Amino acid sequence: MIDKKSYYYLTPALLVVIIFSSNFLSTDLFKAGYSNFSVWFVLSLFSFACGWLINKTLGYIYGGKILFAVIVASGFISVLLVSIFKEYFGMSDLIVENMILYILRNITLGAMSFFGMAVCEVMILQRESVQSKPKQDDIKKYVENAKREAQLAVDEAKVKADRMLTDVQQTMNEMINRKEQVERRLKEFIQAERELIKAYEKEDEE
Structure with a gap:
């Protein structure tokens, strides 16, 4: 955010x-001579420079609002x-066209x-774009490294999961x-007990 100091408003x-x-100035620039046209051209250059400074000091959005207010005022x-000094400006009647x-x-x-203002803003944006390009490259590298680390973590998790499944399968x-x-063994024990019982029963019968 631009710090708006009081002397910045000297430009508007x-x-x-x-x-x-x-x-x-005369309303007819070309018939009035080159001097009048030169003055008009200089005023245009000064206006361009003021717009440039307004964009530099007050910013594009806020400066644009100030500039619009200046034009209306x-x-x-x-x-x-x-209207008040119409005789001085050579108008006997107040004509709407004038x-x-x-x-x-x-x-x-x-x-x-x-x-x-627009030219200044475009140049600022171009400079910021050039300056932000290395940052964008760093961000891309960071994203690629993060993806690589994430893939390694996923692969490691898969290996651990496979190892755990193998261990569980072996345990089962x-x-x-x-x-x-x-x-x-229990069946063998039961079978032996049955045979032993049968042997006792035969001895009792004899």
Whole structure:
């Protein structure tokens, strides 16, 4: 977030002065001579520079709001000024077309400021993109390493699971073998007892 210091607002104030000063130029740029056109060109360059500085100091979004307010305020002041001092500006009658012309000149300089903001923002984004490319590469490497470690962990878990299953299977086989041995011995013992009982019964009969 940009720290908005109080002197940052001097640039919009300067832009107000530049836009307001354009009202004193002739409305017909080319018939008025090269000097008038040169002044208009210089004002456009200053407006572009002000837009650049506004974007640098106040940011693109907040600076854009400030710039829009400057354009609206300058247009309102220009219309008010021309309405009051219409004789000075060479207008005997307040014609709507003349008012629109003055407003359009203010909007044109404001558009140059917006253009300066846009160019500055594009350059900032390009620089950030170039600077963030190594970070993106580091992130990709980190993700690849994480995937590799995760795959190793999964493979190790599979090996351990297979080993555990093998151990459990061996234990179960041993238990089954022991059970079979116990059953076999028990059957042999029962069979021996039966034969012994039969032998006793024969002796008793004799």
